[in-house]
């Protein structure tokens with residue numbers, strides 16, 4: 001097995017297949033811990049985790065908080081309100097101030113894509129991306145893959161359809177990176193207005209036909225429709241969306257018998273999915289929540305003991321101009 | 333150098349003076365602020381001799397698209413620091429865009445105010461561009477006539493387009509009546525919206541809002557059409573994509589009075605540079621694709637794009653060192669414009685030196701209608717001397733501009749400016765230490781390659 005060296009988890013784009021497998025493998029041993037009578041190990045005793053959330057998210061924050069506590073970390077939650085951002089402290093200032101409290105790991109949720117990258121360049125602490133804009137939500141994708149693997153025994157060769165607002169979904173992007181690296185065949189399905197330009201370059205099949213996305217799939221991952229936000233302009237109404245793209249028992253009649261239904265939560269019942277499906281036998285939605293803790297324990301455990309800053313491959317085109325630094329590094 | 337003599341003889345250099353169709357070994361004699369004579373083997377005549385052997389002697393470069401920020405945002409740049417940066421880059425004349433904060437240059441009084449500061453502080457010539465609309469709000473026309481009378485060389489709402497077609501049409505008519513150039517920043521906000529980088533796979537991958545190329549070229553098309561109807565002279569600023577080049581090429585074929593510029597970043601960088609969320613790759617218009625870079629080079633080579641201008645846009649660290657979608661657009665460019673152009677265009681044989689000097693000096697001077705960009709007898713002695721093959725490293729610590737927002741820090745550039753004369757007076761472009769010579773130190777601030 002590979003050794004984990006990265007101090008941060010910023011996204012699945014820059015993880016190798018082996019690194020993803022290492023997280024899932026590590027999560028397995030923590031999963032066992034979470035089923036014990038005493039659900040706590042001293043793995044990270046003395047370490048401190050800060051949940052730095054620029055967007056409210058009770059679920060993800062709670063999951064990270066529990067994961068940290070079960071590793072015997074101290075945990076601090078900082079909810080940065082939009083108003084205090086307006087007052088002027090920059091992300092980097094906040095990050096450095098948090099770090100001055102001798103924090104080991106910063107778990108960051110932010111509405112701006114790339115914010116964890118900017119933060120990770122400014123601090124020595126580990127940075128774990130808990131969702132940035134439309135960009136990535138790596139721990140969600142890792143827990144989705146963990147759940148799939150424990151349900152179906154493998155990822156390689158599976159057909160997985162991601163359904164919903166692909167354009168504005170960080171869950172979709174992280175799942176695409178992770179699943180394709182592990183050898184799954186990925187289909188994305190959305191109304192044409194919610195399919196972002198160039199998505200096929202990720203190596204996925206693209207369709208706007210919901211029945212086609214369900215047919216032959218081993219699993220479907222149904223995204224939350226954010227009608228109060230971005231999805232709004234693209235689709236006329238919730239009811240209309242449910243009629244055309246909602247996952248219902250009737251729609252699933254033509255599905256493979258063993259189809260697994262996932263959803264990152266919180267569910268909009270009657271928008272992207274009917275209650276019968278959400279609570280039905282194919283649904284693994286609550287298992288995802290449970291597995292999320294083990295996966296996040298694995299992530300915190302791995303990054304806590306690593307030092308290496310992200311090394312990005314240089315963009316493929318053209319001639320290299322840099323005088324020094326064969327690879328582009330965030331470390332300075 | 334002893335400037336009290338005020339006579340300089342630049343000898344043995346390769347004089348490139350496209351306006352006078354000169355490219356060869358000629359000496360040039362400066363007396364006071366003027367060129368006294370140009371010829372072979374000129375006699376010393378009490379002048380201080382500047383040996384330019386192996387170097388290029390050319391009319392000082394003219395950068396027709398610069399943001400100097402003064403008066404108003406002296407924290408980002410002043411006329412003094414901006415023109416000092418210009419000198420470093422071999423640029424002896426800049427045209428200053430009117431988008432000052434809080435008050436744009438939209439009146440005769442503001443034109444005069446900028447000119448007064450320039451008179452007192454500027455190291456290079458500053459030509460003022462006035463706004464098209466009052467405070468660039470796109471609602472009512474600015475005093476184009478008054479600004480022209482006080483020396484404005486063009487009008488532009490740069491930073492934005494005049495979205496209202498009827499208002500722009502009225503502006504073009506007013507500009508024609510007053511014989512003043514209109515410079516269009518082409519950006520249809522109905523298309524670009526809240527976008528921050530080029531629309532496409534990279535934007536999708538990074539989860540950032542895209543700006544379609546059509547936001548630019550649809551307005552290039554619209555503005556050219558309006559210029560055709562009104563007969564006004566129109567210049568298209570910072571062309572960034574292939575489609576705009578094609579539209580301008582067609583317009584020039586039908587003999588319209590259209591000119592265009594591009595900026596060095598549009599022929600050196602692509603959207604791929606944005607993948608690290610380095611905000612020094614965020615500009616407006618955004619960096620495009622490899623195909624667009626090729627199209628820009630072709631358009632420069634065949635004269636569809638007339639000029640290279642830096643779009644020097646200084647921003648302080650706190651406007652740049654933040655989230656990508658919240659960061660300011662734009663980069664500084666006065667000190668790197670020539671070095672990038674030489675490395676990228678001459679290095680790849682897109683242009684020869686004569687072609688490059690035309691696009692960076694005589695062409696922009698002609699477009700603006702200023703008496704610069706040529707070195708005939710009696711011309712103003714604005715001169716740059718360039719060591720053409722000298723490579724140098726653009727170092728963060730050496731930047732003369734007050735702001736340091738450049739993606740090119742640590743890059744190896746070509747064509748070193750060794751001497752600059754402004755109005756006959758030498759302005760040393762280098763610090764005594766010989767800034768940036770020899771081995772450079774990579775500062776690691778920028779993360780961008782092509």
Ligand SMILES: [Zn+2]
Pocket residue numbers: 490491492517569570616
């Ligand atoms: Zn502009």
